[in-house]
Amino acid sequence: MSPTYDLKRALQSAARNDRPTVDPSDDLARAVTAARARTRRRFRAGLAGVASAAVLTVGAVAVLDRDPADPDGPGVSAPRSTPGVELVSEQFEAAPYTFDLTPTGWSVQAQNPYAVTIVPDDGSTSSNPDVFVGKLVIMFDTNRPAGRVLDHDGRRFWVSGDSGYTTLATRSRAGEPAGVVRIQYPDGAGWDEPSMVAFLASVHVGSGARHGHG
Amino acid sequence: MRDDEPSAEFVAFVHAHRTDLVRTATLLCAGDEAFAEDVVQNTLTRLYLSWARVRRADSPLAYARRSLTHAFVDETRRAHRRRETTVAEPTEALPTEPAAGATDADLRAVVLSALASLGPRQRAVVVLRHWHDLDVAETARILGCSPGTVKSQNARALAHLRDVLGSADHHLILEVT
Numbered sequence: 001m002s003p004t005y006d007l008k009r010a011l012q013s014a015a016r017n018d019r020p021t022v023d024p025s026d027d028l029a030r031a032v033t034a035a036r037a038r039t040r041r042r043f044r045a046g047l048a049g050v051a052s053a054a055v056l057t058v059g060a061v062a063v064l065d066r067d068p069a070d071p072d073g074p075g076v077s078a079p080r081s082t083p084g085v086e087l088v089s090e091q092f093e094a095a096p097y098t099f100d101l102t103p104t105g106w107s108v109q110a111q112n113p114y115a116v117t118i119v120p121d122d123g124s125t126s127s128n129p130d131v132f133v134g135k136l137v138i139m140f141d142t143n144r145p146a147g148r149v150l151d152h153d154g155r156r157f158w159v160s161g162d163s164g165y166t167t168l169a170t171r172s173r174a175g176e177p178a179g180v181v182r183i184q185y186p187d188g189a190g191w192d193e194p195s196m197v198a199f200l201a202s203v204h205v206g207s208g209a210r211h212g213h214g
Numbered sequence: 215m216r217d218d219e220p221s222a223e224f225v226a227f228v229h230a231h232r233t234d235l236v237r238t239a240t241l242l243c244a245g246d247e248a249f250a251e252d253v254v255q256n257t258l259t260r261l262y263l264s265w266a267r268v269r270r271a272d273s274p275l276a277y278a279r280r281s282l283t284h285a286f287v288d289e290t291r292r293a294h295r296r297r298e299t300t301v302a303e304p305t306e307a308l309p310t311e312p313a314a315g316a317t318d319a320d321l322r323a324v325v326l327s328a329l330a331s332l333g334p335r336q337r338a339v340v341v342l343r344h345w346h347d348l349d350v351a352e353t354a355r356i357l358g359c360s361p362g363t364v365k366s367q368n369a370r371a372l373a374h375l376r377d378v379l380g381s382a383d384h385h386l387i388l389e390v391t
Contacts, residue, residue, distance in 0.1 A: 007344045007372075007375075008344055008345065010321060010325045011241055011325065011340075011341070011344060011345045012345075013321045013322050013325065014240070014241060014245065014321070014322045014325040014326050014329065015237035015238070015240050015241050015345070016237065016240065016322065017237070019233050019236060019237070021229075021233070022232055024224075024225045024228035024229050024232065025225070027224075027228050027232070027255065027258045027259075027262075028221060028224060028225055028228070028262075030255060030258070030259055031224065031258060031259045031261075031262030031263070032221070032262075034259045034262070034263060035262065035263055038263065126252055126255060126256065128248065128252050130248070130249070130252075131252040131256070131289070132289075133256050133288075133289065162291070163288055163291055
């Protein structure tokens, strides 16, 4: 018996061949749902792009037409382009975490002392809460935050990203369990950095929170 | 081409190859059936979303296996993997005494436990090299690393498997190929 055959036989046994045939219609339904969600995202992104272009055009015209004596001057910031996900000032709880802002069109799928998982309502993500593809995950740990630094409302945030996901981190507030709160979100799902910073800044860490390891 | 043609092709592909993908995912996920099923579901969704590329591939199954490996590697980088903790020493799951007439179920449990004690990328190297019989260059291409890295990962993985499995009843012969 050759050595390669031995390992292959072991892997063959471990992979099991006695599996029932699965009806492909569930896979097709999931795939079609994801395709539709992608189409909607692209459509929304297109609308946001058109809206941004319109805002920039109107803004440019307004600046060019501005009376030089206008006291507001050119220092007034232009409205930011509309993000795909809207945050509303509405508190919700995913114990032991509380949020001052609520993303419309997204809902809490799972929560525990270590993390909260939030998913889009369009059904484009896995129903398994341990699968994070396409989802928003809020985590709490003691790992040192790293990445690009930015400040918001007197707090420091760190931005990093890879493989199509962006992670924002900030330290918990004074009086809360000490640690680092992180949000990981998928790029291209309608979230943008300013809205995500605002969302992360709205997280309150309750006393029941526990540090994840890793 | 009619609109429902890709869907019909997709269904035929899933019907023909889903079991193969699940078996591969089971090895990559070291026997975690739920994780394997999720990786397969995500892979199939990705394939559907880029069906034109799947259709153009020389071997759609090989393309799907590549996508599956990418989905697995991506998944291991995600949040839940980062906060996961190890709950047991891998060798604790191995039998302490040789069992006369050990069955395939025993072998399966021992091998999966040994695979679980490897890092995800090492596991992927073992699966691609020794389960799918891919050469070093193709394995390196799929994993996005150099052939030298594949060779060293493979050598380390086999050495580790040899250590772990050597204490079990199943004396597998593992050589660096």
